[in-house]
Each structure stands twice: as C-alpha cells, then as structure tokens.
Amino acid sequence: MQVLHSVNELRAAVARLPRPLGLVPTMGALHAGHMALMTASTADNRSTVASIYVNPSQFGPREDLSRYPRTLEADLAKLEAAAADLVFAPETPEMYPPGFVSWVSVEGPPAERLEAERRPGHFRGVATIVAKLLLQVGPDVAYFGQKDAQQLAVVRRVVTDLNIPVRIVGVPTVREPDGLALSSRNVYLSPAERRAATVLSRALRTAQARYAAGERDPEAILQSMAAEFRAEPLADLDYADLADPDTFQPAVQLDDRTLALVACRIGATRLIDNTALGGTHS
C-alpha cells in the first residue's frame, strides 16, 4: 500500500491502478463506519484509494479543528488491512497553496437549514474539498457515509451540477450495539456522556416506530423525538427534523425515504444522526 502526499505523485500512481477505481475520502480517526466504506469500495472495484485529510475549511472558527482526533499510524494499519491500494494523505499547503481563492458553493437546497444553518461555511468547505479530491484522484465511484446525510446530499448535488464524472454511493451508518452511530467525535465523550448519547438513536427509533404504526403527521413525530431529548438531562437538543433526503426541505408528506434527523450537544460535543423513516434501524 502506497502512502502519498502530493497531487503529482498521486496522479502518477493512480494512472497505474486497474479500473474501476473507488475513492474513500476520510478525515482519518478511522472507525468501523469508515471500514464499511472500504468494504463497499473493495467489493465494487478493482482498486481503492483512501484519502486522509482533516480539511480546515469545513470547520467553523469555534469548532473542534485543533482537537479533532489524529491517529495516522493506526489509520494506515486499518487501511492496509482493508486492502486499500493507495492512501493519499496531503498536508494543507498541498491542498490550499498560497493564492488559493476558488471555492465550490452550494447556494440552495440541500445546503439550507439544519447543518447549513448551524455551521456557516461548512458545506462550502466540504463541497470544495470533495470536488478537489474527486478531480485529483479521478475515481469511477466515491463512497460517503449516510451518517452525514446532508453532506451526502450536498456532494451528490455538486457532482450533478458541475458534471463531475463519478458515481456517488452512500453507505449505511454503522452503530454500536446500543445504537450510537459511530463517529470520530465519540472519543470526546465522558463515560456518562457516552451513556447519554444513545438518546440520538432512541429518538430516531421512536420516529420510525410511530411511522411504522401509521402516524403520518410530521408534527406528531417531531414531538415524540423531542420528548426523548427532554428525558435526557445531559443532552441539549439542537434540532429534530423530518426532511426530504435530496433537498433537505421540510417533509410535508412522509414516506419511507423521508429522513428523521437529530443534532444535539452532550457536554462540549456536538453529535448528529439520522435514519430513513422506512429504513431498518440496525
């Protein structure tokens, strides 16, 4: 497994990889959710490139860029075990060299509401770095976790709008046995906070259960989700929402694809989760 740090080396090495080629873009701090992306890519493709880059431009000024977990040695061992052919691990001067001024912005749905509102500039950073990685690597397929559902919708929108020649695949969220969605940020949680963090998946299961029981009034389901958070004193609800999975506009008519989404703070840690109302909750 090659580990490369410059775009020029990357392009030369990618040119020698058998096609089809999958890309798994990550910010490192790899967990079983990332490994599910790797499994999907290696199953579908003859070659897989993984990238590791903590992209500063998608963090807000008050966010956790400086303390975001960095575990490069362990990440490389996991990617080697997962049969990555090549790891691209650039530093910031390679991704944003002096004079860099071009940005990809998503100026409408799905980059409105929810994460877009709470994290100004976040999706501009995501859209730009994902466009760059896709154009640096030139994969046939790229894999993203459904856990960041709005990010996935934004990436699909950018790829469609800018005609980037790649197929985007969303991979189901991987969960702990008690339901907590895997996230690199879970390491921030104290033991008590870790126990409280199950509130996110509980709220989503409640939404699914009410939908399965025939409830079709969005307001009723949103109330049930919020009630779960009121019962958990360590969790500070940011939003509970029902949204269209493509546009992220508020769901008016609920169906199996409608996403239930939650975000909350637990102590200093902000966590998000989501599920399709008609999905099976693992």
Place this chain on the structure above:
Amino acid sequence: MQVLHSVNELRAAVARLPRPLGLVPTMGALHAGHMALMTASTADNRSTVASIYVNPSQFGPREDLSRYPRTLEADLAKLEAAAADLVFAPETPEMYPPGFVSWVSVEGPPAERLEAERRPGHFRGVATIVAKLLLQVGPDVAYFGQKDAQQLAVVRRVVTDLNIPVRIVGVPTVREPDGLALSSRNVYLSPAERRAATVLSRALRTAQARYAAGERDPEAILQSMAAEFRAEPLADLDYADLADPDTFQPAVQLDDRTLALVACRIGATRLIDNTALGGTHS
C-alpha cells in the same frame, strides 16, 4: 462533424475520439479570433471539440444577453471548415437544470478589480460554466483568447485551485488591419463608432511605445493611455490599467509581461482590449 446537444451524448461521443483532445469553448458568433483557437487546437491535438453556448450566468441584469449575436448555422459551417470533430451546443435546461445550485467562485485575485468590479457575478458565471464544460468534455487542453485576459487568468486559477486535470492555453488576440481586436460585440458598432473603436488598440500601442522607450513609471504610462481616450469624443473610458498578468493586481514594477488593459463604452457597446507591455502588437 457531429453536433450534439446533451451531456450524455457528448460523453459517449468524446469517448470514441482519439487523444489528445482539445476543447475550444465559445459563445458562438464566431470570428477569426475563435478560428485562431481552432487552429491552435487542431495543430496540437488529434481531436478537437468546440462548444457553443451563450451562458446567461455570466451576463449582468443590464448587459446584452438578449441581443448577443446568435449565428448558429454560420458558426457550424466555420467549425466544419476548421476541422472540428464535434460541436457541443447545449440549451440552458441541459446546463442549468431545475435544482441547479452549485457555483464556482473565485473569491480573490485575479477576480478582483477591473472586469470583476464592473461586472458583479461575471466571473462566477465564467468559472462555473468553464468548470462544467471542462468536466463534461474532459479535454487534455483547452484554448482561450488572450483578448479576455482577466477571464484567462480566472480560468487558470480555477483549474489550478480545483485540480481540474487539463492544460490551459492562451491564444494571441486577432486584430483587424487597423488594430481593433476582434470581438463578437463589434457588430453592435455603427460605422462612426467602428472608426472610433480603434482608440483601444491605439492606447495600448502608446503604452507599449512608452515602455519600449524606457518609461517605467506606471502613472506616466497610464496618463498617456488616458490621453488617447480624451482625444476620441465617441469613446467613454471605463479604465486604463497596468496589471500583473496572473493576479491582476496593479503593476508596481513594470516588465515585459505586465498587461496594459483598457475598457470603454462606445455608444451602447462596451469593449475591452489588452496587451503585454513587451509584446509585439500585431
């Protein structure tokens, strides 16, 4: 020569073209300047794709989108004669389908000052449509006229910043015998305006002559350029400028690559022109 209107047809046809492949993006209303782009591409490449698309997003609300000359039949005959292998002539619903919200913005030099200031949103429209065309066609090289020097610098910036895998070539401006740079907008000029329009190239020749004579004070050269416009009652000077060809920041130390740039209105028509101070003015 194939003429195609959809991205899917285009991609399928491009996949069958021998490489290397050149792209000549145009807004139609083709003149000898565009033909120089075609000549450069067919000399360098085994295949050439030309595109014809009047991109609404690069016109301001008070600009000439609706009256911009459209001469498709004549354009196709010229491209056929110039040995284009394929012409891509999409309509707006193919380029900006419903739900389109992703834009490429150049948020700093070279997209500051001069055209960026006079035409808010213009370079966002240019950057977005050029990125789209490059990603739709996937050429090895793309050709742009040096007449739109700031546009050329913006395109180079976007290609570098977003890692679009293509080489950008600037092709020298083609001029009428009296010096007027060819432009699709020259057809707007009345006979008297057409005569007055030589003021742009005269001002540039004056700048070159003073530089060749040893003048190195930007202000002195700018004054000489402005004086040419004061002598031409039909021309309303917008700017005369000396700028770095990559960043379009004001030139402090003049050298052969420094660009002299002018923009003016003649009647209802806005015209621009430029030359390198050390260049040979054809």
